[in-house]
Amino acid sequence: xxxxxxxxxxxxxxxxxxxxxxxxxxxxxxxxxxxxxxxxxxxxxxxxxxxxxxxxxxxxxxxxxxxxxxxxxxxxxxxxxxxxxxxxxxxxxxxxxxxxxxxxxxxxxxxxxxxxxxxxxxxxxxxxxxxxxxxxxxxxxxxxxxxxx
Amino acid sequence: xxxxxxxxxxxxxxxxxxxxxxxxxxxxxxxxxxxxxxxxxxxxxxxxxxxxxxxxxxxxxxxxxxxxxxxxxxxxxxxxxxxxxxxxxxxxxxxxxxxxxxxxxxxxxxxxxxxxxxxxxxxxxxxxxxxxxxxxxxxxxxxxxxxxxxxxxxxxxxxxxxxxxxxxxxxxxxxxxxxxxxxxxxxxxxxxxxxxxxxxxxxxxxxxxxxxxxxxxxxxxxxxxxxxxxxxxxxxxxxxxxxxxxxxxxxxxxxxxxxxxxxxxxxxxxxxxxxxxxxxxxxxxxxxxxxxxxxxxxxxxxxx
Numbered sequence: 001x002x003x004x005x006x007x008x009x010x011x012x013x014x015x016x017x018x019x020x021x022x023x024x025x026x027x028x029x030x031x032x033x034x035x036x037x038x039x040x041x042x043x044x045x046x047x048x049x050x051x052x053x054x055x056x057x058x059x060x061x062x063x064x065x066x067x068x069x070x071x072x073x074x075x076x077x078x079x080x081x082x083x084x085x086x087x088x089x090x091x092x093x094x095x096x097x098x099x100x101x102x103x104x105x106x107x108x109x110x111x112x113x114x115x116x117x118x119x120x121x122x123x124x125x126x127x128x129x130x131x132x133x134x135x136x137x138x139x140x141x142x143x144x145x146x147x148x149x
Numbered sequence: 150x151x152x153x154x155x156x157x158x159x160x161x162x163x164x165x166x167x168x169x170x171x172x173x174x175x176x177x178x179x180x181x182x183x184x185x186x187x188x189x190x191x192x193x194x195x196x197x198x199x200x201x202x203x204x205x206x207x208x209x210x211x212x213x214x215x216x217x218x219x220x221x222x223x224x225x226x227x228x229x230x231x232x233x234x235x236x237x238x239x240x241x242x243x244x245x246x247x248x249x250x251x252x253x254x255x256x257x258x259x260x261x262x263x264x265x266x267x268x269x270x271x272x273x274x275x276x277x278x279x280x281x282x283x284x285x286x287x288x289x290x291x292x293x294x295x296x297x298x299x300x301x302x303x304x305x306x307x308x309x310x311x312x313x314x315x316x317x318x319x320x321x322x323x324x325x326x327x328x329x330x331x332x333x334x335x336x337x338x339x340x341x342x343x344x345x346x347x348x349x350x351x352x353x354x355x356x357x358x359x360x361x362x363x364x365x366x367x368x369x370x371x372x373x374x375x376x377x378x379x380x381x382x383x384x385x386x387x388x389x390x391x392x393x394x395x396x397x398x399x400x401x402x403x404x405x406x407x408x409x410x411x412x413x414x415x416x417x418x419x420x421x422x423x424x425x426x427x428x429x430x431x432x433x434x435x436x437x438x439x440x441x442x443x444x445x446x447x448x449x450x451x452x453x
Contacts, residue, residue, distance in 0.1 A: 029164045032172035063171055071164055079153050083161065086154060 006097070007145040008131035009090035014143055020084035021072070029067055033060060065113050072112055073105035081146065095140045107139035186403040188394055189222040190232045190410040191215060197240030197270055199247065210237070212244035216251035218411060223255045229401035232393050233261040233278055234410075239269025239291070242345055249352065252277035258400035262393035263287045263384075268372055269295070272383070273349055276356035279400065280385040282393040283375035289383050292353055293370035294346045296338060302329045357382065 075082040077100055081091040092108070094100050100108070111117040111133070124134035132142055193215055201211025222228045239245065252259060252274065261267070261278035268291035275281050275289075283289055305312060305327060312327040323334045330338075346368065354364040359382055367373075367381055378384030386392065394408055 024161065028161060029168055032165070032169040063168075067164060067168060071161075074160060075157060078160075079157055083157055086157065 006142070009088075009143040009145055011125070013088045013090055017082065017084035017088045017090060020087055021082045022084075024083055025068060025071060029071060030064060033064060068112060069106065069109055072109040073102060076100060076109070077102045077105040085143070085146075089146045090143055091146045092141055092143050095142055100139070100141050104139040104141050108133070108136050108141045111135050186229045186401070186405070187225075187227045187407045187409055188230045188232060188397050188401070188403065189218075189225075189228050190234050190390070190394070190408060191218045191222065192411055193233055193235045193237050193248070193271060193274055195237055197237055197244040197248065197274070199241060199244045209240060209244075212240070212247040216247045219248070219251045219255060223251075223257060228257065229403045230258040230260070230397035231255065232390070232397050233259065233275065234264070234390060234393075235261055235267040235271050235275055236264045237268075237271035237274075238266055239271045239273075242270070242294075245270030245273050248274045249277050249356075258397055260393045260397045260400070262388070262390050263289055263375070264390070266372075269293065273353055273356075276353040278356075280396060281378075281383070282386045282388045282396065283378060283384045284389060285374065285376040285387050287375040287378075287384075288372045289375060289378045290367060290373040291370055292349060292364065292368035294342045294349065296342050298324065299326055300329065301326050 072082055076085075076092045079086075080093065080099060085091055092100055092105075094104065111121040121133045121135050124130070124137075125132065130137070136142060192210075194210055196209040197212050197215070198209040199212050201209050201214060219231065222231050259278040261275035261281045263271075263275060263281065263283040264287060266288040267275050267281075267283065268288055272289055272292060281289075302312065312325070314322065314328070316322050320334065320337065322328065323338065324330070350364050350368050351361055353359075353368070354361045357364065363382065367383065373381065373383060375384055375387055379387060386396070388396075398404070
């Protein structure tokens with residue numbers, strides 16, 4: 001390995017890290033909000049759509065979206081990696097190999113608010129045969145194998 | 150100096166704390182914010198039976214499900230009032246009673262709106278609401294009990310088929326459709342039907358805050374139009390669902406608020422038969438048609 005060489009994190013490591021973070025978010029951070037969500041909108045999706053979406057739904061959606069974005073952005077900006085990425089030994093850096101800014105972190109994680117957007121964002125990697133999602137290209141960030149210093 | 154992992158976990162805990170605080174402040178059952186209020190519309194549509202279900206010819210709505218929805222609405226701190234959207238000819242005694250029993254426990258404003266018809270067991274349900282709203286041409290009332298059934302004894306005789314009576318108790322086959330009912334058996338059944346009738350009359354009178362005598366006078370099985378209902382006390386207001394929702398909001402002291410409505414999934418045959426039967430007297434107080442569709446193994450099916 002040449003000094004200063006960038007080793008991109010493998011796709012599957014990134015996927016597993018994402019799912020680990022996803023479970024942490026769902027069952028730890030968002031767990032206090034699951035009960036009110038279910039009680040307001042039903043436990044299954046068909047029941048949920050029988051309700052008129054109103055203020056409660058909007059508020060909960062905004063809060064959950066905010067927490068999701070906050071988790072990934074702060075973790076990657078402060079520590080260079082989320083807990084999932086720590087577990088799989090990968091980290092995020094700027095394309096100039098520096099620590100990413102908060103704005104960069106928000107831009108690269110914005111698609112995590114929607115699975116469809118994240119899928120499309122990730123699909124870009126396969127089309128362009130790159131190691132970066134579309135929003136990683138936009139934010140000038142990349143996910144690399146963690147460098148032990 | 151804290152390691153990166155410890156800092157990360159600390160941050161995770163902070164986020165959880167934030168989430169927990171939000172839940173405590175905004176979704177605490179004891180704290181209500183303006184705008185959180187909700188009026189729930191619960192449909193009571195079609196024939197009411199205890200468990201509901203459908204067959205090729207017809208379907209019924211479950212009294213248990215309606216009662217459960219009423220219970221949930223009553224326990225939900227966001228729900229400030231309940232509207233019962235009634236379009237039903239009634240149903241089985243217990244199917245209606247479970248709904249009535251649950252309504253008696255409700256401590257929130259309840260308004261029943263009768264659209265096309267709210268008769269018999271469905272009117273019993275409506276009577277437990279604070280107010281009844283109906284269209285001036287809605288069909289209401291028909292406070293009585295039905296236990297009629299088809300008897301095939303004569304038909305079997307015509308075809309030289311005999312009913313072999315094998316019972317260990319004298320009245321075990323009291324309502325069997327395969328034999329002619331004796332006058333003694335008829336008296337016994339009528340006595341029980343009268344018992345249910347009296348129970349129904351007292352309950353409706355209590356619900357409507359009218360005297361038992363007044364309801365007794367109206368409880369001859371006859372149906373009334375909404376406008377007649379205003380005159381005889383069976384209906385409080387002439388109006389439609391929107392009126393009922395606004396009335397509920399007014400009673401609950403809710404100015405804006407969401408209106409949440411349960412919807413019923415109906416199959417092709419439900420719609421087909423609903424349209425077909427709309428033109429018959431089936432809808433008037435559960436007629437012979439419903440008995441045809443719901444005769445059980447014993448023949449007799451008591452409906453209100």
